[in-house]
Amino acid sequence: MKIVMLGAPGAGKGTQAAKLSLQYAIPQISTGKIFRDHIKNQTTLGKNIEEFINKGLFVPDELTLDVVLNRIRKEDCLNGYILDGFPRNIQQAIALKENQGEMDFVLNISVQDELIIDRMKYRRFCPSCGRNYHMLHLPPKKENICDYCGHELTIRKDDKEETVKRRLLVYHEQTQPLIEYYQKQNLLFTIDGTQKVQDVFDHLLALIGE
Secondary structure: OEEEEEOOOOOOHHHHHHHHHHHHOOOEEEHHHHHHHHHHOOOHHHHHHHHHHHOOOOOOHHHHHHHHHHHHOOHHHOOOEEEEOOOOOHHHHHHHHHHHOOOOEEEEEEOOHHHHHHHHOOEEEOOOOOOEEEOOOEOOOEOOEOOOOOOEOEOOHHHOHHHHHHHHHHHHHHHOHHHHHHHHOOOEEEEEOOOOHHHHHHHHHHHHOO
């Protein structure tokens, strides 16, 4: 089963992709996580990627496509995968189809920009182990301290309000046309992302089925 998760930054597609990954025992492939790992390790690729992300811009198509296809070719993807954060534009979607064939489901998590901006200011992450938190909906047990490794939590540069606004602008310009692209292929399902996390997940399960 091959699934694409769509939605603006902060819409909750990563959270839902992680839950679906556990439900169906297929890997969640998050371009954001792959990129952050490279940035954390200060690889040449990571330094290049960081410049784009800190400006609220998307990483160039060719670079992103190489990273994703290399991940998809690994053995754990033989029974399917969930793409979280890819494709981001029609060119990437066409390249994905040429390499991987038709997707089974394209799940679009829809949330208004104003709510996303409000959500993002409460997000925190652990720079040591990479765990994510939300100070309202998924807070750590001890204030601003990671439950797993005890490291102090921080705000990602790309979660700051000015950067979020730029990311949303780029999303609407480049990624939103994907909705029409996948609608024409009868693959798109749009879900209201303003519901509770479990309600969104139950809706997704009902759409996908067994």
